[in-house]
Amino acid sequence: MNKLSDVLRFEIFRSLKKKSFWFTALSIPILIVIIISISIVSSNHANKNSQQQAQSITKTSKIAILDDTGLINTKLLAKLNIMIEPSQQAGINAVETKKIDAFFFYPKNVTKTGIDVYSQDKGITLSSPYSTEAIALLKSDVIAKAGAATRSTQVVQLLEADPAINTTTYQNGKEVNSDANLIAPGLFMLGFLALIILTSYLMITSTTEEKENRVAEILLTSVKSRSLIIGKILSIFALGTIQVIVIIVPVVIAVIVFKSRISLPGGVSLSHIPINAAAVTFGALFLVGGLVLFTGALVGLSALFPSAQEAGRYLGIAMIWAYVPLYTLGYVVSSPHAMIVSIFTYFPLTAPTTALLRNAVGALSISEALASVAIVYVSATLAILFAIRAFRYGAMEYGRRISIKEIFH
């Protein structure tokens, strides 16, 4: 028992004296605070921004409505520059022919069937304000009527919950499913995040294994460090791809076998997934560039540590930056040009995920995409050069952690 307490005391105090213990212990809560703060600010801003956009959209867009509920005060619509269409079909035709930007149809039984919103396709970021505005128009009058004590069952239901929104979007006069536009570029974002998760262990162990096994010197005298590191990075990609294929193949088989019974959300047909060439190209560029960047950085950093165990403590924190941008999703959708989104789009470690996210929701312009691609690829090149140098000078330092300064002496 005495020995047990001796061991316990020794182990605890040994860890408490290590900088790495405190670095890890303090980094996680600090990072959580940062993430939660970003998330809260992002969420608040997204809500506020959505409302602001909805309020201003009547000033910038041509909107028409048809109200079969009788709840909307049509006299007030003129003040808001909102027109009234004689029929649902006339409203739809007006959107199809681009005479107006959006048409809201309020059927008689709106609480059950919901509001039909027909609008030009302007991407996810600008589609949601139309829905917000459609609800706001109805509810402002519902609230007024409720104040006037004209309470019907429908009014009470509307006061309790927002009605459903049935959106139909048009592009060049043809009906399109804007949610479906997410699928192709969105797959690159999912692929990137999946590959980062699947290959993280390989990234960390690829260089520490040589140090732990004391084979670095023999390797470095028989292979150039550049060939060695590039070979390792490519092998990580290959292994990650194999892992993804292993995961995907059963899904593909299931899709082929049960094709008739599978439908994607929003009623998108598998054979009719829209392919936007620019979005897919940038998705592929960010996927590859992001992977090279993270792999290079993590392979290089892990070469500074004597073992995978010690490297893992620090590098987990570095890898979190691939996921932090997901907490700005609200910002990305509602306000893609907000400062936090811009910073994340151009900061190397957050750029791949942020740009892939914005690319997926159609909120990344060509010029922004090109600038971010340039930053990611320059950073990825620097990360590989760093990895080569770190392995070259750090691999022989068996049993001790070396500083970045030492490899650039």
Add this chain to the structure above:
Amino acid sequence: MPESEIKTSITPAVDVQSFSMRFSNKEVIKDLSFSIKPGEVFGLLGANGAGKTTTIRALLALLEPSGGTLLVNGKRYNPDLAATVGYLPEERGLYRNEQVLKTMMYFAVLHGLSASEAETRALAYLKRVGLLEKVNERLVNLSGGQQQKIQLGVTILHEPSLMILDEPTEALDPVNRSLLMDIINERRVKGATVMLVTHRMEEVEQLCDRILLLKDGKAAEYGTIDEVKDRSGTQVIAVNFTGKLSANDKLFKINKRLPHYAEISWQPDITTDAILRYLAGDNGLHLTTFEVRRPTLNDIFLKLYKDQGVNNE
């Protein structure tokens, strides 16, 4: 063409000139120069921290020298020359979770062999060292001695013309040490050059043609073993005895005394015959051997570092 001219036209297997190495503010190697002729077995000696491993790492371009030139077969080393060099580092190991044959083949291919040639040679080597049945075994499942044999195989499988062996017998059991000595001899007979870093002076005396003794990052001794011994000057008398060996300050001084062995130095005006007569006439002492010999490398090594210790005090 005169023989001297032929010799000078031969490119040294290793040529180090004015090599210096500095880590932070500490200069660990100072203006070091030496060369190793093709086919020579060369010993690089020195105490721990003398700069032996640093010199080898700089020679193999694993470290950038602060100054000077280090050439292998007339060129600055780079991995493209891997086929000509077999390096057994001081800090050594292999991929523990990989199979024996695959590991040997991987490193042989990296050293320029084709996969089929690598496999043929690896199997022949494994047969020679009695590990043929372990070809598909993972290295982690092998004993320490067996792993050492594999390590040695990785160093020589591609039949390099220059072998650089850093503390090769360190932690080797007698069987593997004997195997290594045999292999070094075989390679030497076939004309390979061997650069041997070791603490074991008896191995150096047995194997090396020339040596370099490093002290404080500088060459303290350099030349053939005979030259080094000649330069060290004084001879010693080594005696094996039973009984009691008493000192006689007028005739000699006992430098080293063990229960039945002693090393004696004597005054310049005294002959060894006089000492032998004196010892033989001592009734309390029975001499079994009396040998006048030059100092061993071990003596020279110890003297050099003992002097350093005195100087440091």
